[in-house]
Amino acid sequence: MAEQKIFGYANKISLKQGDEISFHVNCDGADFAEAQLVQLIHGDVHKDGPGHVEREIDNPINGAWRVKKQFTQLGNFLMVEDLDGLLAAEGAFSLFCHIWPTMPKRGTRQTILGRWDTLNNTGFALGISPQGYLEFWVGDGKEVDYVTAELPLLQNVWYFAGVSYDPNEGDVTLYQEGVLNRYNSRVGPVVPYDLASHVGTKFRFRHKNVPAVPFLIGGAQDCHILRGPFVSDLFAGKIDRPAMACKALSRSEMDACARGKRPSNHELLAYWDTAEGLGDHGAGQKILDTGPNELHAVGVNHPVRCMTGWNWSGKNDCFRLAPQEYGGVELHPDTVTNCNWEETNRMKIPESLKSGVYAIRLRVGPGKGIAEEYIVFFVRPKNTTAKLCFLVPTASYLAYANESLSFDAQIIQPMTGQPPVVTDIDIETYEHREFGLSTYDSYEDGAGVCYSSYLRPIINMRPKYRMSSMNITWQFPADLSIVAWLDHMGYEVDFICDEDLDREGIEAIKPYNCVITGTHPEYVSERMLDAQEDYVAQGGRLIYMGGNGYYWCVGFSRDEPETMEVRKLDSGMRAWAARPGEHYLQTTGEKSGLWKNRGRAPQKLLGVGFIAEGFETAMPFRKMPDAYHRTVSWITDGIDGEIIGDCGLAYGGAAGIELDRYDLKLGTPPHTKLVASSGGHSDNYVLVTEELLYAYAGLVGSLDYRIRGDVTYYTSWNNGAVFSIGSIAFGQSLPANEFENSSSKMLSNVVDAFLKEGELPGSKWTLEEKQWR
Amino acid sequence: MSGLTMTDSDCPDADHHFFEYFCRKQRAYIKQVLNDDVIEEYKKSPLGKHSEPLERTLAYFRRLPMQLQYGLIRRADGTFGMIALSGKRGTSPVHLSDTHFETLEDGYFHIFLQQIEDLKAHEDG
Numbered sequence: 001m002a003e004q005k006i007f008g009y010a011n012k013i014s015l016k017q018g019d020e021i022s023f024h025v026n027c028d029g030a031d032f033a034e035a036q037l038v039q040l041i042h043g044d045v046h047k048d049g050p051g052h053v054e055r056e057i058d059n060p061i062n063g064a065w066r067v068k069k070q071f072t073q074l075g076n077f078l079m080v081e082d083l084d085g086l087l088a089a090e091g092a093f094s095l096f097c098h099i100w101p102t103m104p105k106r107g108t109r110q111t112i113l114g115r116w117d118t119l120n121n122t123g124f125a126l127g128i129s130p131q132g133y134l135e136f137w138v139g140d141g142k143e144v145d146y147v148t149a150e151l152p153l154l155q156n157v158w159y160f161a162g163v164s165y166d167p168n169e170g171d172v173t174l175y176q177e178g179v180l181n182r183y184n185s186r187v188g189p190v191v192p193y194d195l196a197s198h199v200g201t202k203f204r205f206r207h208k209n210v211p212a213v214p215f216l217i218g219g220a221q222d223c224h225i226l227r228g229p230f231v232s233d234l235f236a237g238k239i240d241r242p243a244m245a246c247k248a249l250s251r252s253e254m255d256a257c258a259r260g261k262r263p264s265n266h267e268l269l270a271y272w273d274t275a276e277g278l279g280d281h282g283a284g285q286k287i288l289d290t291g292p293n294e295l296h297a298v299g300v301n302h303p304v305r306c307m308t309g310w311n312w313s314g315k316n317d318c319f320r321l322a323p324q325e326y327g328g329v330e331l332h333p334d335t336v337t338n339c340n341w342e343e344t345n346r347m348k349i350p351e352s353l354k355s356g357v358y359a360i361r362l363r364v365g366p367g368k369g370i371a372e373e374y375i376v377f378f379v380r381p382k383n384t385t386a387k388l389c390f391l392v393p394t395a396s397y398l399a400y401a402n403e404s405l406s407f408d409a410q411i412i413q414p415m416t417g418q419p420p421v422v423t424d425i426d427i428e429t430y431e432h433r434e435f436g437l438s439t440y441d442s443y444e445d446g447a448g449v450c451y452s453s454y455l456r457p458i459i460n461m462r463p464k465y466r467m468s469s470m471n472i473t474w475q476f477p478a479d480l481s482i483v484a485w486l487d488h489m490g491y492e493v494d495f496i497c498d499e500d501l502d503r504e505g506i507e508a509i510k511p512y513n514c515v516i517t518g519t520h521p522e523y524v525s526e527r528m529l530d531a532q533e534d535y536v537a538q539g540g541r542l543i544y545m546g547g548n549g550y551y552w553c554v555g556f557s558r559d560e561p562e563t564m565e566v567r568k569l570d571s572g573m574r575a576w577a578a579r580p581g582e583h584y585l586q587t588t589g590e591k592s593g594l595w596k597n598r599g600r601a602p603q604k605l606l607g608v609g610f611i612a613e614g615f616e617t618a619m620p621f622r623k624m625p626d627a628y629h630r631t632v633s634w635i636t637d638g639i640d641g642e643i644i645g646d647c648g649l650a651y652g653g654a655a656g657i658e659l660d661r662y663d664l665k666l667g668t669p670p671h672t673k674l675v676a677s678s679g680g681h682s683d684n685y686v687l688v689t690e691e692l693l694y695a696y697a698g699l700v701g702s703l704d705y706r707i708r709g710d711v712t713y714y715t716s717w718n719n720g721a722v723f724s725i726g727s728i729a730f731g732q733s734l735p736a737n738e739f740e741n742s743s744s745k746m747l748s749n750v751v752d753a754f755l756k757e758g759e760l761p762g763s764k765w766t767l768e769e770k771q772w773r
Numbered sequence: 774m775s776g777l778t779m780t781d782s783d784c785p786d787a788d789h790h791f792f793e794y795f796c797r798k799q800r801a802y803i804k805q806v807l808n809d810d811v812i813e814e815y816k817k818s819p820l821g822k823h824s825e826p827l828e829r830t831l832a833y834f835r836r837l838p839m840q841l842q843y844g845l846i847r848r849a850d851g852t853f854g855m856i857a858l859s860g861k862r863g864t865s866p867v868h869l870s871d872t873h874f875e876t877l878e879d880g881y882f883h884i885f886l887q888q889i890e891d892l893k894a895h896e897d898g
Contacts, residue, residue: 194778368849406844408862413835413842418820419884420844421877422856422866427846431865444862468844471877616820651820682822702822 004029004365005428006067006373007435007457009339012562013394014497016382017351023360023375024341026457027067030364035065035345040357040376042484042735043463043477046649049735050484052464054361061347065362070341071227072434072456075234075333076301077218078287080270086293087115087244087269088209094249095126095136096162096257097242098179098310100328101235102445104132104153111233112161113242116220117213118233124207125220126163127233128153134176134197136163138207145204149176149197156186158240158310159195160258164248167206174199175254183314183580198251217242217272217297218331231300234333236445240309241327243271243291260311265292272297275327278306278319282589285559287329302337302451302563304330308581318584318591326581332443336436337453337563355381355494357392357483359462369424374462376476378495386492387755389512390483393521393546395498395528395554397461397475398452398564403438404430406468409575415469417616417684422468429459439566440575448576453563470615472650472657478732479518481649482545485734486516489748491755498528502556506531509540514754516543519731520658522551523566526590533605539718541754543747547658547709547728548573548610550602553595555587567592571690573613594690596666604667607712608660608726614685614701618656618729620646621676621711631762632673632713634753635723638745644676644711645743648733653678654743659685659709660726669714676711678727711746721760723750797897799833806830807889819881834888843887845880853880855887 008025015021027033041053080087095113104110107130109118114125121139129135134149153159153176162175178195182188213221217239222232241262246269249257257263262271271291277283283306285299299305306319307328319326347360359374378392405412406420407430413419429435435457437449460467460475467474473481486493493516500508502525509515509531521544529550536542551572557563565587568574572594585592595602602609621644627636636644645654655678662668681701691706692699701707709727716722733743753761806826814827823831840860845853846868855872859865874880 192778366849407858407866408839410836410839414832417831417835419842419881421847421853421880422844423847424849427865431863433863617822683828684821 002029005370006030006033006362006364008344008362008373008375009455009457010375010377011455013377013454014380014500015349015377016380017349017353018382019349020346021349021377022343022346024070024339025065025067025344025362026070026341027364028069031066031068032064033067033362033364034063036062036361038359038361040359040463040480040483041487043465043480044473044649044732045464048647049481049649050738053484054463057353059347059350061345061360065345067344070339071230072336072339072341073230073301074336074434075219075231076299076303076331076335077216077231077234078272078297078299078303078329080215080217080295080297082215082295085209085211086295087215088211089246089269090209091168091246092166092248093269094162094164094245094247095243096160096175096245096249096254098158098240099161100156100158100185100238100310101128101153102156102447103236104128104155106236109233110235111216111218111220112235112239113217114220115209115213115215117210118220118222120210122208122210123213124165126161127235134161134174136165136172136174138203140205140208143205147172147174147199147201149174149199151176151194151197154193154195157195158184160310162249162254162257164250164254166248170202170204170206171248172201172203177258179258179310184308184310184312218303235331236333238307238328238330239274240329241272241274244269268292270295274305274329275309275323278323278326280320280589282306282555282558282586301335302557304450304586306582306584306586308579312581314581317581320584320589330447332445332447334433334437334444335449335451336434336456337451338455338560339435339457349379353379355379355386357480357495370428373457376461378497380496380500381494384494384511386494387513388491388493388751389509389515390486390493390495391501391509391515391517391521392479392495392497393475393518395523395525395564396518396521397458398454399439399523399552399566400460400475401438401452401454401458402429402435402460403440405440408441412469415615417614418471420468421466421471425459425465426468435459442576448568448578450567451563451565453560455560455562473732475518475520478520478650478728481735482516482518482731485739485744485747488739491751498524499556499561501528501531503561506534509535512540513757514541514543514751516751517545517549519546519728521546521549523554523564524550524552524595525554525556526588529595529600529605536605536716536720536722539720541720542722543750543754544606544722544724545731547660547726548613549660550595550606551610553590553592553598555585555590557587569593570597573610573688596690601666602660603663605722606660606724607668607672607714607722608662608710608724609666610688611659611661611691612681612685612687612701612707613658614681615657616651616684617682618648618651618653619678619680620644620653621655621678621709623676624674626673627675629673631765632675634761635675635713635749636746637749639742643742644746645730645733645741647736647741648729648743649736650729650732654730654733655709655727656729658728659707660724661706661708662710662712668712672712672714674710675713678709681707715760715763719758719760719763721754723754800892800895800897803830803833803892812885812889815885816882819878819885841891843884845877845884853877855880855883
């Protein structure tokens with residue numbers, strides 16, 4: 001019997017009562033799965049906590065679901081809308097574009113552009129041979145004729161690639177010319193590379209055009225008996241302004257195209273101007289054909305646009321300044337942002353289902369490990385009644401979705417200070433790679449992953465999951481420790497997701513007296529940040545429950561809002577670095593990277609910001625002198641002694657993993673009280689790189705006083721306030737000792753106070769110097 | 774173009790010449806300081822602060838190429854087994870099937886012992 005596996009995703013993760021949600025499931029080794037709607041309460045099986053806690057909910061959707069094997073289209077490419085077959089040329093034509101191949105010697109055929117059917121060998125295409133040579137080929141359904149360049153293409157070097165073909169005479173000329181300049185390629189002009197190749201030959205037969213074969217840029221049509229049509233022979237690298245001419249261009253005409261000249265419209269069938277439409281607010285996934293037929297191309301799986309093109313001069317660092325130098329569209333054969341699986345089932349969110357964290361639990365066979373799936377979604381209220389809002393950091397869940405650092409990242413064991421602890425789910429996902437990568441991974445060609453979506457199974461956005469490199473819960477399953485605490489304490493709470501905040505702004509959180517965050521809300525868009533800043537200034541109370549929060553600037557895709565984009569650059573603790581000139585978001589036009597580098601350090605809103613990370617131990621907090629100040633002493637009421645948070649599910653303490661610090665220079669509001677701080681961390685805790693000017697020995701936990709987590713509090717206009725923890729591990733400390741601990745006590749003091757209308761405790765004390773005990 | 778004209782980018786990466794030299798020096802140091810006390814120290818406390826000899830030994834182990842790294846697999850019954858990472862993208866780790874540990878700490882310790890064995894297996898080790 002085949003191994004039984006089940007994976008799935010939903011079309012939405014944030015819904016209101018009455019909304020419809022569809023589920024998309026892939027199953028191996030079974031025809032039916034047992035489905036159960038559950039409310040998720042806690043997701044860590046750690047011995048010191050309540051374990052995995054879920055509540056089964058009656059719903060007509062429960063029961064046996066018919067499931068089947070589903071297939072995923074890996075790789076991104078451009079699909080041309082050519083319904084009338086205008087590109088199925090029968091007479092002479094030419095294909096040309098600029099390319100920057102990233103894996104010319106990948107060992108598989110790569111199609112740059114054409115109408116090619118790999119199964120039946122019909123049509124024509126310009127591409128790269130498995131050995132790494134530029135090639136043009138035609139097929140008549142029986143045979144294939146090729147013309148191949150004499151010199152191999154070099155990795156990460158810009159070329160002009162073209163072919164002129166007259167099928168009536170059989171004449172074909174391949175054109176390859178290097179366009180490397182001082183900035184645009186991996187190496188400079190000093191390297192004595194021979195880049196040019198011009199080869200002419202005569203084909204034995206003409207190509208056969210089959211109407212059903214699409215014109216593709218970056219791939220070719222294929223077909224499998226079970227799967228049906230799909231795209232293979234995917235190209236890895238950048239393509240800039242691909243085009244098709246309705247004549248066999250001469251050598252001199254190709255020379256002009258190589259220098260950037262666009263042929264006149266009467267010579268063209270199509271000219272996909274990849275630099276067209278790059279505006280102040282970024283660019284979408286549609287690439288305009290500015291030729292006579294307007295055969296526009298649409299990106300599948302988010303080709304990365306706004307990338308430097310063949311003619312990038314190095315002077316301008318943003319596509320908004322010189323769009324004509326940013327025609328690069330980057331393609332990766334191993335990416336996926338939408339699995340596009342057939343719908344398996346759908347459900348209307350019952351009116352009676354209160355706001356919370358839910359999942360469809362699916363089980364086949366043994367119902368454990370890869371035979372069990374949780375498709376998670378969040379229900380927000382149609383009508384708000386609660387005064388407390390949990391802001392679910394779904395943007396950060398996307399950033400880490402399916403990360404595989406334990407298997408691929410050389411730096412991970414030095415970082416975490418321990419060997420990884422993996423499960424069969426990690427191995428299954430790693431082997432098949434059909435669920436896509438996280439923004440912590442790199443593609444096979446070495447480029448960092450900048451897009452992530454939830455239209456695919458996300459194995460680490462489920463209960464019971466532990467991040468293998470650290471052997472603790474992380475993001476969603478870690479945030480369930482906060483959810484469990486809220487449930488245990490009996491608070492009425494609504495759940496709002498990052499994507500809701502991004503789309504609706506402050507209106508999404510305005511009804512609430514208090515907003516509480518997740519453990520690691522690291523990725524935020526400008527709209528999300530603006531909404532929270534305005535919320536606090538207008539009298540809202542924010543509890544920042546995490547470490548390394550509000551760090552990266554992200555954007556959401558205009559074409560598929562389920563997809564988030566980030567570019568990692570310049571400084572910060574980062575898994576990859578965007579290349580020069582590619583630091584701005586396609587989705588919004590904004591500069592990505594750290595919010596700190598855009599003048600909005602997290603300290604300005606939260607009072608604290610990222611200072612250090614370490615992954616093998618945690619420490620408690622200790623009260624600082626401000627804790628006894630009468631304006632804030634209520635925060636630690638009921639906590640005897642100086643220590644706060646000396647237990648927890650993440651390395652046994654409330655201060656750990658990633659830590660944030662109070663820093664007036666970075667915008668901590670000057671009247672902020674430093675309630676408590678950790679310290680004494682191990683030397684696995686290292687200072688974050690964005691704090692470094694000169695590196696020197698000793699920027700580690702036991703030698704640098706800055707390496708600590710800070711608990712802070714400040715008040716704002718209209719009785720607004722912000723209470724910040726400055727540690728990821730704090731959330732996981734809440735369930736320890738059956739929720740009876742000093743972390744829990746401190747947080748409940750703050751939540752209780754923040755939920756009350758009117759003045760905050762301690763706000764009547766205004767004469768600073770007289771308030772000390 | 775006259776003289777040397779390159780047509781291929783497949784030039785060897787000379788960086789690993791120094792990396793190998795560096796690793797030889799590291800192994801020589803570890804060989805001097807590694808003793809039963811250091812091994813016992815790791816066994817008692819695999820995570821957190823360590824003595825300088827142990828910290829440097831662990832730093833060497835953790836920075837080895839991925840294909841020389843180990844990990845643990847958590848089995849469905851809560852026990853652990855040892856795996857050897859492939860270091861090759863998309864290739865799963867190899868299960869070392871004769872390994873079975875009741876506790877995480879046991880697993881960590883056996884990885885440590887295996888890494889010491891690997892170090893000793895070097896000709897210069």
